[in-house]
Amino acid sequence: MPLPLYLLALAVFAMGTSEFMLAGLLPALATDLGVPLGAAGGLTSAFALGMVVGAPLMAVLARNRPGRGSLLGFVLLFAAAHVVGAVTGSFPVLLGSRLVAALADAGFLAVALSTATALVPPDRKGRALGVLLSGTTLATVAGVPCGSVLGALFGWRAAFWAVAGLCLPAAVGIARGLPAVPATPGTAGTAGASGASALGAEFGQLRRPRLLRAMLLAALVNAATFGGFTFLAPVVTGATGPGGPWVPVALVLFGAGSFAGVTAAGRLADRRPGLVVTVAGPLLLLGWPLLALTAGRPATLFALVFLLGALSFAVGGTLITRVLYEAAGAPTLAGAYATAALNAGAAVGPLVAATTIGTAAGALGPACAAGALVAAALLIAAVRPSPTG
Structure with a gap:
């Protein structure tokens, strides 16, 4: 894989760290800004919503600009949003900065997905996507725990400064190491009716059943992943679980499994996507409920956490790759469609899982909800x- 892919993955690592790190910072953040914990939790929903809406919007705005310039601009905007978040004492300003950061993240990922696939031969999109998404999985392994430690030692603002700092080497790497990839063919330099027509044709791809099906599958599997992951801590800390001190261990194991899964599946997503879904899908369906049922046996629990991370990102990453293939007729918006499917799942999954918390299932509920989403x-x-869709 070409070096520029790893430079893009570094930026994805910084952005993934920001997206997930709030889970460990919310109590201190809410106390410092004088808002209820539930209101502070709205920062996470705002970020996910900004990602879903921002992916196609930012991709359209960047369509006539060189890929390198757009990517650099998004990274710098993302860093600036975190500087604002680190210095503000106003919750509405912080909420606004999270929305801006989400738009920048969505724009970056949408353009990066298209850029990454342009850097490799047409039959290696899956491997390129595996490298790119490894930045997200490594964020769960290293970035999120480090953000929690920084927040505990120096306050929640330190984590925001750290994310802004991570963006700087990523920006330098993109500016110096990424080739000046031109704007998407067929869109650069177009104007007026011809540009609108080209863009309309790309949006028209959403009428294709095969593309919509791929997006729905990707959204459902990623909803299961984020729904189960969000409520992993209650399983560990429940009456039969190993206890609170083991939560970071579980999170790191899930992240390590995610990295292994997305790396392995990247080699199969181009040639044998059906094999990945057929083999790993049923295992994922059984694994989520089994995870909650084995909370009283730590060795089994932690082995399942690693395995579920691997299976979730193997299947989810493969389905995101299929979105890119099915959206080949929309070179500007293909990455945006993949990004929207991924983050629609990230936004909906925790909401669905949360509805089960107050039921008789208790801590078993979110894991069972994740299994139901995989079943669907x-x-x-x-x-x-x-065949014609």
């Missing part, structure tokens, strides 16, 4: 799509 995805995947 497998049922849809079992229906053979129209």
